[in-house]
Each structure stands twice: as C-alpha cells, then as structure tokens.
C-alpha cells in the first residue's frame with residue numbers, strides 16, 4: 001500500500017485512489033503531531049494500568065466510558081471476544097479529569113482534518129457517485145454529537161487467552177470514515193480482494209484512514225469498507241501492551257445516507273445485527 005504525502009500537489013487524488021482500491025489510505029506529513037499522539041498513549045497507558053477504571057464503567061444507554069476485557073466486543077461472525085479494553089470518549093460524555101483537555105484537543109483536531117479529507121473524497125468521486133451524496137460529505141459530520149473517539153488498550157498476552165481469540169477479529173467499521181494514528185506496536189492488517197491479509201504501513205507517525213460502511217452505503221459501494229484486524233504479537237513482543245486511537249466519524253443522526261437509510265436507521269440496523277441493542 002502506497003503512503004501518501006499530505007503536502008504533495010497530488011495528495012488528494014492519490015489518497016482517494018488508495019481508498020477506492022483498498023478501503024485504506026495512509027498519510028505522512030500530516031497536521032497531527034506525533035508528540036501529541038505519543039503523549040496521549042502514555043497518559044492513557046497510565047489510566048489503563050493504574051486508573052480507577054470501574055468508576056468510569058460505560059453507561060449502557062449513552063455508551064460513554066470504560067469497557068473492560070470481560071465485556072469487550074465480539075466481532076460479527078466470531079465466537080471469541082477480542083482481547084482488548086477501551087474507553088469511549090465523547091465531548092458530552094464522562095472523561096477522567098486529568099486526561100480531558102488533551103484528549104478533547106485531539107478530538108477537535110482530528111475531526112477538523114476529517115472534514116478536509118471528506119472534501120478530498122467528494123472532489124475525487126466520479127460525478128455519478130458524487131450526485132448520490134445527499135449533502136456535501138464534510139457537512140454530514142458538522143456539529144455531530146455522534147463521532148466517537150475510542151482509546152484502545154490491548155493488554156500483554158498472558159498465555160491463557162481463549163483459543164482462537166485475537167486482539168481484534170476481522171471486522172468492518174460501521175461509520176463514515178475512521179482516522180487512526182499508527183499504534184505504538186504493529187499488528188494491524190487489511191484484507192485484499194484476493195482474501196490475502198496485508199500489513200497496513202504502521203510506522204509511528206503515519207495516519208491511517210479507512211472507509212466505513214456508511215460511506216460505502218452513501219457511495220453505493222464505490223468506496224469499499226474493507227475487513228481489517230489486529231493480530232497477536234509473538235515471542236518477546238507478547239509481553240507488550242498496544243495502544244491505539246481510532247476516531248470513528250459519524251454523521252448527524254438525521255443525515256440521509258441513501259434512499260434506504262439515515263445515519264440513525266443504519267446504525268440501529270447494524271447494532272441489532274451485532275446483538276448490542
């Protein structure tokens with residue numbers, strides 16, 4: 001997968017071509033500083049290791065807060081739970097006081113970059129696809145309360161994990177677009193059309209963007225929401241934690257994705273399939 005220089009003349013065109021081909025695009029030289037990401041990883045690592053996580057146990061109705069390894073997701077079509085714990089950050093939700101300023105700064109920064117990337121997607125959509133969008137794509141996420149920042153912690157492997165369980169089983173994202181700074185450890189893979197799994201270029205500092213089901217729906221399948229997963233580390237790497245920070249961009253609830261679906265109706269259908277609601 002080719003890495004795209006955000007500052008290059010033809011960045012938009014190259015980036016969107018990559019999204020069309022693989023569902024993924026990888027940017028370097030982008031506006032999100034790696035020092036900021038590094039600081040977030042180390043501050044949240046402290047929270048996951050020593051924080052009073054149960055005090056922030058997730059609210060089932062609102063879905064903000066901490067999700068432990070015991071209640072972690074099981075990907076669609078899989079039996080074993082993923083080996084991960086995570087925290088759902090929403091600007092309107094509960095956030096540990098000492099982590100709040102930094103993480104909300106990141107949320108804003110990444111959301112605004114997402115608007116620009118959606119403008120690229122729109123600009124390089126063929127006219128027959130662009131005319132399907134019910135409003136400009138970057139408009140769909142403006143002032144949305146639905147965008148979710150997930151701070152993920154994959155704990156070191158203890159050796160007693162359920163047979164077949166991995167850090168994140170193969171899945172597609174439900175949302176419009178996902179923005180994911182490279183994690184502090186490898187493991188992220190994307191599935192090609194041939195079925196083969198490919199490592200996503202994950203040098204620290206890279207920014208990984210992938211298409212979610214809602215953009216696939218809005219583009220009538222032109223942009224593919226591709227399967228990806230996080231595999232388990234082996235050997236001495238098994239004792240290392242992994243932290244990652246996907247921002248799941250969601251349109252406002254009433255936004256029309258297609259003739260069949262608004263953001264809200266689409267999300268409900270998908271959550272029902274997952275057995276979450």
Ligand SMILES: O=C(O)CCC(=O)C(=O)O
Pocket residue numbers: 150152168173180183188228229230244245246
């Ligand atoms: O941890 C990662 O690198 C990817 C996580 C992911 O795909 C997800 O949470 O949807």
Ligand SMILES: [Fe+2]
Pocket residue numbers: 171172173228
């Ligand atoms: Fe994902």
